[in-house]
Amino acid sequence: MSIVLSNITKRFGGDLVLDDVSDEIPSGSLTALLGPSGSGKSTLLRIIAGLESHEGGRVLLHGRDVTEVPARHRQIGFCFQDYAPFNQMTVFDNVAYGLKVRRVPSAQRRREVDELLGLVHLGDFAERYPRHLSGGQRQRMALARALAIKPDVLLLDEPFAALDAQVGAELRVWVKSLQHELGITTILVTHNQSEAMEVADRLVILNQGRIEQVGAPEQVYDKPASDFVHGFLGPLTTWQGTPYRPHDLQLCDEGRGLAARVLDVIRLGFEVRVVVQRGDETTWVQLTHHEARQFDPTIGSVVSLCPR
Amino acid sequence: MKRRTWVVRTAVLGYVGALIALPLFFVLQRMFAHGFATLVSALENHEMDTALWLTIRVALVAVPLNVAFGVGVSLWIVRHPSVTSRVLDTLIDVPLAVSPIVIGLSLELAYAQDGWLGRPFAAWGLHLMFNYWSIVMASIYVSIPLVSRQVIPLLREVGTHQEQTAQTLGAGRVRIFFTVTMRSLTWATAYGVTLTLARVIGEYGAVLIVSGNIAFVTETLTLNISNNFENFTPYQGFVGAGLLAFSSIFVLLVLGLARHRERLRHEYRS
Numbered sequence: 225m226s227i228v229l230s231n232i233t234k235r236f237g238g239d240l241v242l243d244d245v246s247d248e249i250p251s252g253s254l255t256a257l258l259g260p261s262g263s264g265k266s267t268l269l270r271i272i273a274g275l276e277s278h279e280g281g282r283v284l285l286h287g288r289d290v291t292e293v294p295a296r297h298r299q300i301g302f303c304f305q306d307y308a309p310f311n312q313m314t315v316f317d318n319v320a321y322g323l324k325v326r327r328v329p330s331a332q333r334r335r336e337v338d339e340l341l342g343l344v345h346l347g348d349f350a351e352r353y354p355r356h357l358s359g360g361q362r363q364r365m366a367l368a369r370a371l372a373i374k375p376d377v378l379l380l381d382e383p384f385a386a387l388d389a390q391v392g393a394e395l396r397v398w399v400k401s402l403q404h405e406l407g408i409t410t411i412l413v414t415h416n417q418s419e420a421m422e423v424a425d426r427l428v429i430l431n432q433g434r435i436e437q438v439g440a441p442e443q444v445y446d447k448p449a450s451d452f453v454h455g456f457l458g459p460l461t462t463w464q465g466t467p468y469r470p471h472d473l474q475l476c477d478e479g480r481g482l483a484a485r486v487l488d489v490i491r492l493g494f495e496v497r498v499v500v501q502r503g504d505e506t507t508w509v510q511l512t513h514h515e516a517r518q519f520d521p522t523i524g525s526v527v528s529l530c531p532r
Numbered sequence: 533m534k535r536r537t538w539v540v541r542t543a544v545l546g547y548v549g550a551l552i553a554l555p556l557f558f559v560l561q562r563m564f565a566h567g568f569a570t571l572v573s574a575l576e577n578h579e580m581d582t583a584l585w586l587t588i589r590v591a592l593v594a595v596p597l598n599v600a601f602g603v604g605v606s607l608w609i610v611r612h613p614s615v616t617s618r619v620l621d622t623l624i625d626v627p628l629a630v631s632p633i634v635i636g637l638s639l640e641l642a643y644a645q646d647g648w649l650g651r652p653f654a655a656w657g658l659h660l661m662f663n664y665w666s667i668v669m670a671s672i673y674v675s676i677p678l679v680s681r682q683v684i685p686l687l688r689e690v691g692t693h694q695e696q697t698a699q700t701l702g703a704g705r706v707r708i709f710f711t712v713t714m715r716s717l718t719w720a721t722a723y724g725v726t727l728t729l730a731r732v733i734g735e736y737g738a739v740l741i742v743s744g745n746i747a748f749v750t751e752t753l754t755l756n757i758s759n760n761f762e763n764f765t766p767y768q769g770f771v772g773a774g775l776l777a778f779s780s781i782f783v784l785l786v787l788g789l790a791r792h793r794e795r796l797r798h799e800y801r802s
Binding site: 273274275295298300301302304306308309310311321322370372373 | 691699701704711712716718
């Protein structure tokens with residue numbers, strides 16, 4: 225089930241939110257729409273779902289042009305960042321909603337919902353109300369509700385942004401394996417580059433309504449197509465006027481590199497950041513705990529710096 | 533500290549009691565002052581019963597109309613913000629700010645046979661003033677904001693994501709309205725209904741002007757109470773007032789229940 229976007233253009237008032245966006249999302253892939261806020265990524269997702277109008281371009285789901293098809297007939301599973309639980313319904317009724325709309329007989333409905341609740345580990349919560357669930361559980365309920373209609377495509381809008389860091393990390397691993405298991409074409413919107421690289425097998429990087437780069441995470445990371453992508457995918461620093469990733473620089477033995485003065489040492493558990501100055505240039509270097517111990521940089525001391 | 537809390541509590545309760553509860557109690561006391569048999573014959577008073585029935589008939593039309601309008605207009609104001617909807621949002625509040633007597637007078641001026649809006653209707657033989665319909669009109673006017681003022685804030689808080697989710701699950705507009713939108717608004721609407729009902733049943737000033745106050749024809753329960761005092765039959769007036777008071781207490785109980793449910797909802801959510 226591939227998704228083809230051709231020349232999507234969207235305006236809000238006078239602002240161009242999406243500027244001639246085209247992409248083909250391969251069947252079964254987990255694609256992340258990655259970009260800063262205001263890049264148009266959520267709008268693009270809503271356009272694919274049919275929840276937002278657009279001025280130009282077409283959306284094709286598996287070869288079928290759905291541009292004029294309303295959201296309710298697109299057979300799409302959509303999860304909002306706030307999970308949008310139906311608060312007045314039990315977890316069971318939430319998940320059963322789409323099946324009820326489709327007039328699935330009640331015995332079959334019960335069987336399918338029970339199966340889905342088992343899949344998302346909410347089997348014991350069927351008769352609870354969403355207000356009794358934790359954020360992660362609500363998220364899983366929303367996923368089960370979206371999956372109940374056996375959608376051709378699953379669209380997730382910032383699915384982990386509202387969760388605690390730890391719960392979010394667990395859910396990321398779980399969602400990735402679930403997607404792999406079901407093989408459902410999935411698009412996920414996020415502003416978090418490490419989340420995107422962890423979960424997705426394909427990144428679409430958006431900036432100011434345009435696609436900056438498309439590719440596998442490591443490919444995009446290693447060969448950024450623009451300064452924007454380079455800067456957005458990870459921290460950048462400059463050394464001798466050249467942009468570097470801080471982990472691509474290291475401290476080295478005296479005489480091998482260039483001397484610089486240590487301005488600050490920040491210890492973040494495993495990671496140690498050393499901020500140094502040489503002439504007018506301030507640079508920071510990312511070291512492992514182990515490497516830092518080897519050179520033992522202290523504030524005010526002079527170290528030797530070289531690219532890895 | 534404890535002592536201060538106790539003093540504050542007594543003062544507040546005393547203030548509210550002296551102002552609201554005790555006077556209301558005296559009305560009910562008057563109702564039962566002459567024994568059960570007298571009360572029963574007063575309750576069977578034909579003029580009062582006709583007035584009570586008129587009030588009920590007015591409420592049966594005015595309350596549903598205002599609920600439908602209130603929910604509809606709230607949806608429009610929240611979901612389709614525009615200059616027009618903002619103007620409407622302000623206009624809706626007018627009845628809260630304007631005295632009922634001014635409301636009655638303005639309706640009479642506009643809709644009487646020689647009024648600017650009444651004249652075309654009069655040409656068709658339809659008279660809009662001094663009958664059942666003018667009372668309905670005044671009742672709608674005075675209670676128009678009561679539903680939407682409850683519904684609008686909740687509608688803003690709930691947002692549109694639930695409805696959009698229902699859309700992606702295949703539901704149509706009508707189904708979404710009844711299974712998602714209205715289910716979120718149930719208690720706020722119920723609260724609005726009780727406020728509207730209380731206001732419609734209890735309205736006096738605007739109805740006095742537009743009804744003409746004709747016994748057995750356009751005399752509502754509130755007008756009947758007042759007429760009884762003017763016609764030197766105060767006991768009958770107290771019985772009518774007692775009936776109104778009981779209906780208010782009933783409404784208050786329903787309101788309390790609705791509030792309680794709302795509070796539970798909010799506590800669970802956080």
